[in-house]
Structures are given as structure tokens and as C-alpha cells.
Amino acid sequence: MKFQLRDYQQNASNAAISHYKLKNGRNYLMVLPTGAGKSLIIADIAARLNEPLLVFQPNKEILEQNFAKLQTYGIFDAGCYSASVKRKDINRITFATIGSVYNHMEDFKHFRYILIDECHLVNPTEGMYADFFAAAERRIIGLTATPYRLCSTMNGSMLKFLTRTRPRVFSDVIYYCQVSELLxxxxxxxxxxxxxxxxxxxxxxxxxxxxxxxxxxxxxxxxxxxxxxxxxxxxxxxxxxxxxxxxxxxxxxxxxxxxxxxxxxxxxxxxxxxxxxxxxxxxxxxxxxxxxxxxxxxxxxxxxxxxxxxxxxxxxxxxxxxxxxxxxxxxxxxxxxxxxxxxxxxxxxxxxxxxxxxEDLRIEQPEKGKWMIKTNGKQLTNVIL
Structure with missing residues (x-):
């Protein structure tokens, strides 16, 4: 059974496919609320991209949910590569956890297109993801409902929007929808x-x-x-x-x-x-x-x-x-x-x-590149806690 995507899900998939085709070397971010159906969007992207695609999930539960959605599309050139699910299958579309891939990075050099679910967990400075990104040229798109991470500054702690950290993995937001809109x-x-x-x-x-x-x-x-x-x-x-x-x-x-x-x-x-x-x-x-x-x-x-x-x-x-x-x-x-x-x-x-x-949380860009989260006019990201 192939699911009929809602308009915002289809728009998110379209944005990812379009930006994968760009050759500017930048990585992008898509922000979708919890409950928006990210697993369906991931499945649609994987089904439409006629190239090897590596999809990272942070844990076994999310990997299994996303892979199950892909199977509903009747796509069989897909596999799972994760010790947590006791499978080590590499296929055109491969759903994986970074820990399992990290120990065998040579086997994944041919993957140029990368999709990362829960991408706010990616450490831009060091760690397995950083080493994997540096090992070969990649085109990376991340999905998250919470596009910020906690950072320390000289003046205290700050929630920084993922496109505004230094260093950073993601350069810009290519698609988002608000919780209030879906409600x-x-x-x-x-x-x-x-x-x-x-x-x-x-x-x-x-x-x-x-x-x-x-x-x-x-x-x-x-x-x-x-x-x-x-x-x-x-x-x-x-x-x-x-x-x-x-x-x-x-x-x-x-x-x-x-x-x-x-x-x-x-x-x-x-x-x-x-x-x-x-x-x-x-x-x-x-x-x-x-x-x-x-x-x-x-x-x-x-x-x-x-x-x-x-x-x-x-x-x-x-x-x-x-x-x-x-x-x-x-x-x-x-x-x-x-x-x-x-x-x-x-x-x-x-x-x-x-x-x-x-539902009052909103993603906004008051100036080019200055993405932020606000609630009822109060800025929550990129301000000292």
C-alpha cells in the first residue's frame, strides 16, 4: 500500500529532492513538528531518489518505524545496517545507526546522499558523525522537530539554532511547517x-x-x-x-x-x-x-x-x-x-x-540566515539562558 502524502509532506519531499540536485556543497535542514509524519516523508524521498541513499536514525525504535514505512511503498532495494536490529544489509537505500556504520566506513564511501533523522543530535565539532562527514564528499539533509542545541558561551549557556552554531553542519532551512498550522x-x-x-x-x-x-x-x-x-x-x-x-x-x-x-x-x-x-x-x-x-x-x-x-x-x-x-x-x-x-x-x-x-512555538527568520524559535513574541533561541 502506498500512502497518499499530505500537501506539506509532499512539499517537504520535493524540497529535499530539489536540494539534493544542487552542487553547491551545502547541507540543509528541514523542520517538521512531532506527529507530522517524518517517516512517510523519508520513505517518499528514498523512493524518488534514483541514487544510493543512507538514512541515519538515532536508535533502534526510530529505525524500525522508518524502515517499515518504506516497505509500504513496495520498495525492495532497501536494507538495514545496525547491530541493534541484528542486521547488516547494505542496499541502494540503507537505514542505519552511526555507531554501526562508523566501524566500517570504507563500505559506505559510495553513499553521497545522506538523510539524518533527529539531526539535532549531531555534534558538529567532533564524534562519529563529524568523522563520517569528513571521510568523503556528502550531500546531507537533516530532519528534526527541535532545530537547536545547547552551547556554552563566554556569557553563559545558549540554545543555538542549528544553522547558527559555529562550527555547523547545516547551512540553511529549506522547509518547515509550524505546529499551529498542523493543529x-x-x-x-x-x-x-x-x-x-x-x-x-x-x-x-x-x-x-x-x-x-x-x-x-x-x-x-x-x-x-x-x-x-x-x-x-x-x-x-x-x-x-x-x-x-x-x-x-x-x-x-x-x-x-x-x-x-x-x-x-x-x-x-x-x-x-x-x-x-x-x-x-x-x-x-x-x-x-x-x-x-x-x-x-x-x-x-x-x-x-x-x-x-x-x-x-x-x-x-x-x-x-x-x-x-x-x-x-x-x-x-x-x-x-x-x-x-x-x-x-x-x-x-x-x-x-x-x-x-x-502550538505557540514558531520558527521565524526576521533577517536572512537569522533563524530562531519564538513563543508569543519571546525569543527562545540564540539568547543567554
Whole structure:
């Protein structure tokens, strides 16, 4: 079955094909909101480009999702090259992870066209991607919903738009669409925001980098307001909404594992997922969550990208962050469309006050080359945090 692309998806694919044909040696960026259907766009680009194409993904989950979409096009000259999926197939179209390719770069010299999903994770200064780019002449296009990365400056930390870092991988934006546009057209789920913040962020110090909150200071503030007890009572309320209509899963983001464990000790049919959760156990928990057997998943440090569960309609933010990318990715888990769904964002830690609603985030270029992210007139990138 070949999917019918929406107009903005087709426009994004057209932009990539056109710019791959240019011979100016520049790399480009496409910005597409979470839930916009990047995997379909990648599949269409791969299907139309009559050249070897190497598609990088940051992890197994996203690689498998993107490759599955490509297969729906009936394209058979494609393979996966990644130890995480236990496959090492090189074909005209090859979906890969950089770690696996890095150890065998000689085998990939013939790939001149490169597509990178979640390209904000690429370090422009050093690392495996930088070495791979330097090994041969490439034409690179990156896709992301969060086109910025945290950088240190003489005056403090700054979120820099990817085209404005020095050094940089991407020279310019060739396509973007706004979250607000997709929401207005019904392509994303409309969200209700509940700012139920109890902590006082003025009481919390920044860490040594100045780019996030100090853990000890944050923990002390959590204890001052009994955030753990507050979280438990809030989740109980969400499990029994006044409407009487049960939510389709509650995903809780915590800063510390102990918060997640305290919650699940008190809430039946709940589970914890963290960076130390064994792979098979994590897969079992998420499968039970999607089937409804598990009602609440409390997660610490995971499930911000690559977790595809469109039915999910409730997230609880029980952690403050200074990272716009992290905030966007957390809210992104609940914005994917599903029939009859109303998404709820329940914030206990001041994130909505800091960043606003995700539909108010806008990519703008007030001057040539000066790309930035703003919310309600407030500039969020390329300013000192």
C-alpha cells in the first residue's frame, strides 16, 4: 500500500529532492513538528531518489518505524545496517545507526546522499558523525522537530539554532511547517494545558553548566512542597476524571527514579521505566501500557523520542527543565492524532510558564540566515539562558 502524502509532506519531499540536485556543497535542514509524519516523508524521498541513499536514525525504535514505512511503498532495494536490529544489509537505500556504520566506513564511501533523522543530535565539532562527514564528499539533509542545541558561551549557556552554531553542519532551512498550522488543520491533537505547579523555581539553583537545575537543590525543593505526595494524589484524580470517561494511559515524566518508584508503589496497575530497565522488561511494560493492562507508566530519562503511541492522551510533567527540546519532546508524546482524543498536559513544575504552549512555538527568520524559535513574541533561541 502506498500512502497518499499530505500537501506539506509532499512539499517537504520535493524540497529535499530539489536540494539534493544542487552542487553547491551545502547541507540543509528541514523542520517538521512531532506527529507530522517524518517517516512517510523519508520513505517518499528514498523512493524518488534514483541514487544510493543512507538514512541515519538515532536508535533502534526510530529505525524500525522508518524502515517499515518504506516497505509500504513496495520498495525492495532497501536494507538495514545496525547491530541493534541484528542486521547488516547494505542496499541502494540503507537505514542505519552511526555507531554501526562508523566501524566500517570504507563500505559506505559510495553513499553521497545522506538523510539524518533527529539531526539535532549531531555534534558538529567532533564524534562519529563529524568523522563520517569528513571521510568523503556528502550531500546531507537533516530532519528534526527541535532545530537547536545547547552551547556554552563566554556569557553563559545558549540554545543555538542549528544553522547558527559555529562550527555547523547545516547551512540553511529549506522547509518547515509550524505546529499551529498542523493543529488548525486537524493533523495534530488539540491539547488542554493544566498548570498545577507547586514548586518555586526561584528556590532552585542552576548546575555548574548553567543549563539545567542543580539536582541537590531541586531535590530539596521537591521535599519542601512534598511533590511526591502531590504527584500521587494528582495521578489518582486523573485515573478517576469527573467526566467518568477513563484516560487512554497516563505517562508521567519524573526527574529522579525514586519519584517514579514511590508513585508506582501507591498506584495499582502502574510501572516504572528508566535507563536501567532491561530491554525485554521495558518492551513488556510498554506493550501492556498500550493494551491498557498497565494504566500508568512513570519514566525517568526515557520515552521522549521513539515512543510511538498515538492513543496516549495524558502526560504529567513532574520535573522542571531548562531544555526547550526536552519540554517539546515530552509534550510531543501526547500531540499525535487519534480519533476522539483530547490531549491533556498536566504540569506540576513550571514548564508551561517557562516555555508556553507548544502550538505557540514558531520558527521565524526576521533577517536572512537569522533563524530562531519564538513563543508569543519571546525569543527562545540564540539568547543567554
Amino acid at each position: 488548525a488543520r486537524g493533523f495534530l491533537t488539540k491539547l488542554k494545558y493544566y498548570d498545577l505547579t507547586r514548586i518555586e523555581l526561584v528556590n532552585v539553583r542552576r548546575n555548574s553548566t548553567g543549563a539545567d537545575f542543580d539536582e541537590a537543590s531541586l531535590s530539596k525543593e521537591f521535599e519542601r512542597v512534598d511533590l511526591y505526595g502531590y504527584l500521587i494524589s494528582m495521578v489518582r484524580r486523573l485515573l478517576a476524571p469527573k467526566s467518568g470517561i477513563p484516560r487512554r494511559g497516563i505517562l508521567v515524566f519524573t526527574r529522579f527514579v525514586k519519584e517514579a518508584e514511590m508513585l508506582t508503589n501507591e498506584i495499582p496497575d502502574s510501572a516504572v521505566v528508566s535507563g536501567t530497565t532491561p530491554k525485554k522488561e521495558r518492551e513488556r511494560i510498554l506493550s501492556d501500557f498500550k493494551s491498557g493492562k498497565i494504566k500508568v507508566v512513570a519514566n525517568c530519562g526515557v520515552l521522549t523520542t521513539g515512543f510511538d503511541y498515538p492513543e496516549l492522551d495524558t502526560i504529567v510533567l513532574c520535573r522542571p527543565t531548562m531544555s526547550l527540546a526536552l519540554y517539546y519532546q515530552m509534550v510531543g508524546r501526547v500531540i499525535r492524532p487519534y480519533p476522539g482524543k483530547e490531549g491533556w498536559v498536566v504540569d506540576l513544575c513550571g514548564n508551561i510558564k517557562t516555555f508556553g504552549k507548544v
